[in-house]
Amino acid sequence: MRPFNSYTEGLDLEFLKDYCTTKGELRKFSKGDYFESEGDCSKWIAFVKSGYFKYLVDNKVSGKQYITGIAFENEFVADYPNCLYHRKSQVSIVAGIDSEVYLIKGETLRNMYEQDTMTLRIGKDLGEKLFTQTYTRFLDNYRLDPRGRYEKLLCRCPHIVQRLSLKEIASFLNVTPKTISLIRKEITFGCSKS
Numbered sequence: 266m267r268p269f270n271s272y273t274e275g276l277d278l279e280f281l282k283d284y285c286t287t288k289g290e291l292r293k294f295s296k297g298d299y300f301e302s303e304g305d306c307s308k309w310i311a312f313v314k315s316g317y318f319k320y321l322v323d324n325k326v327s328g329k330q331y332i333t334g335i336a337f338e339n340e341f342v343a344d345y346p347n348c349l350y351h352r353k354s355q356v357s358i359v360a361g362i363d364s365e366v367y368l369i370k371g372e373t374l375r376n377m378y379e380q381d382t383m384t385l386r387i388g389k390d391l392g393e394k395l396f397t398q399t400y401t402r403f404l405d406n407y408r409l410d411p412r413g414r415y416e417k418l419l420c421r422c423p424h425i426v427q428r429l430s431l432k433e434i435a436s437f438l439n440v441t442p443k444t445i446s447l448i449r450k451e452i453t454f455g456c457s458k459s
Contacts, residue, residue, distance in 0.1 A: 269337050269422050271401075272394035276387065281341070281374070285312035289367035294318075294360035301344050307354035310343035310371050316364025317428065318342045321357045332436040335361070337428070342366065345395060349375040361433070411440045412448045 268274065289311065294300065300318055301307050313336055320334035333356060336342035344354045348371025378388035405414055415438060418425060425434065431449075435442040 267421060268340055269335060269425075270340055270398065271421070272391070272398040273340065274394075276390055276394060278341070278387070278391075280384070280387075281377075282312050284377070285310075285341075285367040285369055286314075289369045292366055292368050294364045294366065296360055296362050296364075298360045300342060300358040300360065300366075301348075301354045301356070303354055303357045305354055306351050307344040307347040308351060308371055309368055310341060310345065310348050310374055311366035311368040313338045313340055313342055314365040314367060317361045318358050318364065319361050319433070320344075321359060322355075323357075330357075330436075331439065332433055335429070335437065343371065345371075346392065347371075349378075361429070406439065411438060411444050412451070414438050414440075415445065415448050416452075 291314070292311075294316070300311070301309065303321075303323060315338050317335060317337045319332050320336075321330045322333050323330055336358075342358060344356055344358065347354055351372060374388075378384050405417065409417065415434075418434070418438065429437070431445050432442045435445045438445070
């Protein structure tokens with residue numbers, strides 16, 4: 266199964282997974298618990314053993330929160346690269362359901378990157394792939410309509426409809442739940458928008 270977050274494709278992050286699972290602290294988060302809070306110093310990176318986490322940003326004008334990212338099991342969760350340098354978090358990261366992670370400090374990963382050229386290269390490649398993933402999502406907001414973004418999401422992660430609520434998927438795609446409902450109806454029954 267393809268990972269939800271495409272930045273990990275083609276990267277050998279086994280060393281980081283092994284480090285987290287052998288040296289990290291196993292910590293449980295209940296649904297709604299904060300992993301990081303927007304505006305506080307970001308400290309952590311973790312390997313998700315079970316559950317999932319939502320990356321949230323506050324829109325001060327509308328008073329709403331929007332999901333900007335998701336980390337499922339067997340993926341990493343962090344406000345990267347802010348966690349490496351203990352900078353203010355740009356997002357809140359919240360457990361979507363009861364979840365478990367293997368937690369390490371971001372500065373530990375930064376120190377690992379500085380050990381040798383191989384880990385330094387991995388850190389560089391990770392940053393580039395995260396940028397590419399983010400840039401592609403940004404461009405998709407302009408080049409695809411809501412249905413196109415929804416179909417692309419389903420193609421990449423077909424089981425997401427069993428994992429996330431309609432409201433969460435809508436927030437991630439920056440549309441209303443009604444829009445997603447209409448798209449689903451159109452796909453399922455071949456109905457037009459009329």
